[in-house]
Amino acid sequence: MDKDKWINIALGVVILAAIFSGRYYYSQSTETKSSIENVQKKIDQIHKNISDLKTGVNNLGIRPLTVEKNRWERQQEQLKKELNSI
């Protein structure tokens, strides 16, 4: 009787421990998933920002400015030659 009692008590403890630990791990898992989603959102936002930055870099107009600078430099050389030739 006692043995069964103790077994039952043990089983009850195990059951309770399992329930609490399962509940704990469940809640932890839920929080972790939520965190994962948040982090994923952050990562997506970061990727979007990176993409925006790259797009912004392309839209800065450095290439036309470079072309224009080269054109002005060539023109300046021609002007200097012309000025010297006068």
Add this chain to the structure above:
Amino acid sequence: MDALLKLFAALTVVWAGWMYFLNSDSETELRKIRNELKVAKGELGEAQANYDAEVKKRDTLAAEVKNLREQNQQLEKDIKTKKQEKRERAEQERRDRMAAEAKAREESRKAREEQLAKMRQEKEEKLKREEEEQRKQEEEWKKQEEEETAKYESARSERQAAAEVNDLQHEINSSNEIMRRYLTCRAYGSGNEDYGQIDSLKRRWTQTVQTCIKVANEGNEKRLRSSSKMLKDTADALNRISAGGNTECLNDATRVIEEAQRIVEAKKRLKKLNAGKR
């Protein structure tokens, strides 16, 4: 009851284990995704830095382009100014050159005019001198010619006068002979004539002949003409006197008249000679 409890306990443990597994898997995934987040943040930082660098580069380029544009504009202004100065300098040089050329032309023209005036003056003086020399020469020639002509005419007149004198002398001698024969004829003729008138005619005849000789020696045409007229008148008077004489005397008177006419002809020849001499 025990079995049911055991089963419930087993299920509870399994469920708890499953929850643990799920939790550990989620945590693993969370760590993984946090690493990804860290990597993404790093990429984002790099992208941001790159973007900032590109922006800075863009600003630098824009500033350089602006500077280049301003420098080029300044260069264009300098070129324009220099060209303008060059044009003005060229224009000034051209004006100076034209002024110098005009001055040189003016000086050349003045020098040429002065030279021409000098040459003209020299030419005029030379022409004047030549004209003066020519005039003197002509005067000298004229003088020489006049002298030669006068000399020639004098010699010619002398020759002509001498010839005329000879002719007149011959005619006069002939007339004198005729007159002598006429007087002789009248002395031995009818004797009805007035001897005084005959003597007067004789004197007159002689005087006239002497006058003719003198005039012929002088070469005076007018006086010779007058003397010839006197001779003719005398011949006419003799002709009238002989109208009542004999045939021989009449013939002699006719010859006297003819001789007188020959004297007149001699006068005409003298006149022609004088005309040809002039």
